[in-house]
Amino acid sequence: MSQAIAQPNIDQIWEWLDAVPDPEIPVISLVDLGIIRDVAWEGETLVVTVTPTYSGCPATSVIAMDIETALRDHGITDLRLKTQISPAWTTDWLSEKGRTKLEEYGIAPPQPAGGPEKCPHCGSTRVTKVSQFGSTPCKAHWRCQDCLEPFDYFKCI
Amino acid sequence: MATPVNKEDAFSQFLLRMGDNTLILGHRVSEWCGHAPVLEEDIALANTALDLIGQTQMWLGLAAEVQGEGKSADDLAFLRDAWDFRNVLLCEVPNGDFGRTLMRQFLFDAWHSIQLGRLMKSSDERVAAIAEKASKEVAYHLERSADTVVGLGDGTEESHRRMQEALDYLWPYVGEMFQSDEADAEMVKAGIAPDPASLREEYDVLVSRILGDATLIIPDSSFAHKGGRTGAMHTEHLGHLLTQMQWLQRAYPGAKW
Ligand SMILES: [Zn+2]
Numbered sequence: 001m002s003q004a005i006a007q008p009n010i011d012q013i014w015e016w017l018d019a020v021p022d023p024e025i026p027v028i029s030l031v032d033l034g035i036i037r038d039v040a041w042e043g044e045t046l047v048v049t050v051t052p053t054y055s056g057c058p059a060t061s062v063i064a065m066d067i068e069t070a071l072r073d074h075g076i077t078d079l080r081l082k083t084q085i086s087p088a089w090t091t092d093w094l095s096e097k098g099r100t101k102l103e104e105y106g107i108a109p110p111q112p113a114g115g116p117e118k119c120p121h122c123g124s125t126r127v128t129k130v131s132q133f134g135s136t137p138c139k140a141h142w143r144c145q146d147c148l149e150p151f152d153y154f155k156c157i
Numbered sequence: 158m159a160t161p162v163n164k165e166d167a168f169s170q171f172l173l174r175m176g177d178n179t180l181i182l183g184h185r186v187s188e189w190c191g192h193a194p195v196l197e198e199d200i201a202l203a204n205t206a207l208d209l210i211g212q213t214q215m216w217l218g219l220a221a222e223v224q225g226e227g228k229s230a231d232d233l234a235f236l237r238d239a240w241d242f243r244n245v246l247l248c249e250v251p252n253g254d255f256g257r258t259l260m261r262q263f264l265f266d267a268w269h270s271i272q273l274g275r276l277m278k279s280s281d282e283r284v285a286a287i288a289e290k291a292s293k294e295v296a297y298h299l300e301r302s303a304d305t306v307v308g309l310g311d312g313t314e315e316s317h318r319r320m321q322e323a324l325d326y327l328w329p330y331v332g333e334m335f336q337s338d339e340a341d342a343e344m345v346k347a348g349i350a351p352d353p354a355s356l357r358e359e360y361d362v363l364v365s366r367i368l369g370d371a372t373l374i375i376p377d378s379s380f381a382h383k384g385g386r387t388g389a390m391h392t393e394h395l396g397h398l399l400t401q402m403q404w405l406q407r408a409y410p411g412a413k414w
């Protein structure tokens with residue numbers, strides 16, 4: 001028999017998930033990244049719907065484990081993770097808070113124009129692309145022509 | 158080889174074709190890991206391989222589900238033999254030099270991006286969802302492979318020569334991507350996938366434009382190697398690739414990460 005304890009409310013659970021860092025860019029949370037699409041109780045079971053960023057992203061399984069661990073730490077044991085691939089993840093789902101934190105961390109946030117607005121180190125707009133592919137699937141590699149520092153740009157997809 | 162007649166067999170065939178293309182090409186591209194001419198290219202190739210293998214997980218996962226024999230995507234990837242693979246021959250030819258690898262990537266990406274665009278309108282919502290996800294990644298693959306083909310084709314005397322040689326070598330493998338059989342007809346009827354032949358016109362326009370910018374000449378021959386997507390006859394190269402790719406699961410059956 002399951003114990004009759006009150007189910008934590010959905011807002012509370014979103015707050016807990018917002019404290020789980022992205023394994024590759026730990027300054028932003030999984031909620032900031034926009035990959036948590038839904039949190040809902042189905043009877044006794046908490047269902048968390050997650051959308052992967054890139055299909056081959058090696059962080060995907062780590063992310064699933066981190067969500068489970070975090071929620072179990074808050075006493076949620078009856079938990080199901082649901083993977084949803086459509087609608088496909090888009091960088092439009094990054095939160096404003098996430099975009100600010102990315103830039104402070106030295107990663108230029110995605111722009112609809114397809115390239116960084118400015119260098120995250122010195123703010124110069126004189127920047128050039130080195131490669132469409134960077135240190136992780138979600139980033140491209142750019143360089144600043146003023147401070148000469150290389151930097152990651154979070155690709156717009 | 159039995160010709161698939163019912164819709165389930167044809168659907169499974171179609172999914173294997175999609176998933177085997179990305180699996181075998183993804184493996185080929187991953188062979189560059191740690192060997193590319195410069196660090197940026199090494200990272201780009203590894204990322205491309207990763208996307209392709211991620212897409213394989215979705216296509217072969219769905220193939221296994223449709224087959225309904227309790228298999229997983231991993232079972233299909235690691236426990237089938239060469240004659241069961243349904244990738245086009247273009248995906249299995251050896252990497253050659255960096256130029257040939259990028260030319261092969263471009264010739265495939267151009268087809269892949271058009272195919273995924275069509276599949277986003279598939280009557281099967283699982284197929285449409287995978288296509289929607291994959292097409293975002295493939296847009297980046299195509300942008301990069303096309304840029305590199307132009308850069309190297311319209312580059313130095315040596316890079317131009319190597320790219321023309323790569324194109325001459327690979328062109329006879331292009332035609333197979335547009336060949337159709339009964340399984341394709343079944344998919345068209347069900348509204349699941351387009352007739353491969355119907356992609357050719359758009360492909361030729363795209364490829365001619367990029368290869369023109371690259372100052373390369375498309376060989377004047379319509380001869381096409383075939384046998385990969387039907388499984389009738391793969392090249393000798395596939396078996397060698399599988400010995401590498403499947404080694405661990407064959408030597409230690411059931412081994413887990
Ligand atoms: Zn700067």
